Amino acid sequence: MKLLSWNVNGLRACLTKGFLDSMADHNPDVICLQETKMKPEQAEFDLAGYHRYWNSADKAGYSGTAIFTKEEPISVTYDFGDDIHRHEGRIITAEYADFYLVCCYTPNSKDQLARLDYRMEWEDALRAYLLELDAVKPVVYCGDLNVAHTEIDLKNPKSNRKNPGFSDEERGKLTELLAAGFADTFRRINGNIEGAYSWWSYRFNARKNNAGWRIDYFLVSERLMERVTDAGILPDVFGSDHCPVTVTLN
Known part of the structure; x- marks a missing residue:
């Protein structure tokens, strides 16, 4: 089972930049999107064979997530x-x-870390939620987690x-989350390779120069790690x- 996660930074714009071709090329069983910035009725597109689930922000054109999946889930919940x-x-x-x-997302x-206090509250509540799920069955947790974990996860850590x-x-x-029983699949599979990033600023030719950050992840419950056969980053997908x-699970 191949799962793909992507912060599309506005799905309507991404649809004009090859989104459907990229998904056809990689043919994942599950597509997880962040920062969709839309409601489902705002764009019609052909993505045959997938069940679609959307969670749009109250504020128009902001945030938002989606899951497109070939296998229909047993249940889907939001927030x-x-x-x-x-x-x-x-x-x-x-x-x-x-x-x-x-x-x-x-x-x-x-x-200036203006929203750091809320971010800390979110992180603690989210970790508790993931552990509640993990007590029932293993968890695959993915998305734009908005953090580079270690110095090798970004080009310029000191600055x-x-x-x-x-x-x-x-x-x-x-x-804390990893210590609570989760594994960073990319690092477990690929080790401490450097220069592996998933986000680049639009400024200063950052992507051309690979001056990026790894802030997009697939984390899994430790007991699920034995089923992970591959974990990758696709920098050639624009x-x-x-x-x-x-991530691929057997």
């Missing part, structure tokens, strides 16, 4: 936890026979220290400032 977490379309959970799939901490996405607080929360990431 989680307290009401404060339920208005930006950031979480979809699909239940399959032997695991839960959670597609996530993690809140950005904003410039970005304490910036949003590379603050000690955000990195620490990902460390259409967004992010590229897709993948």
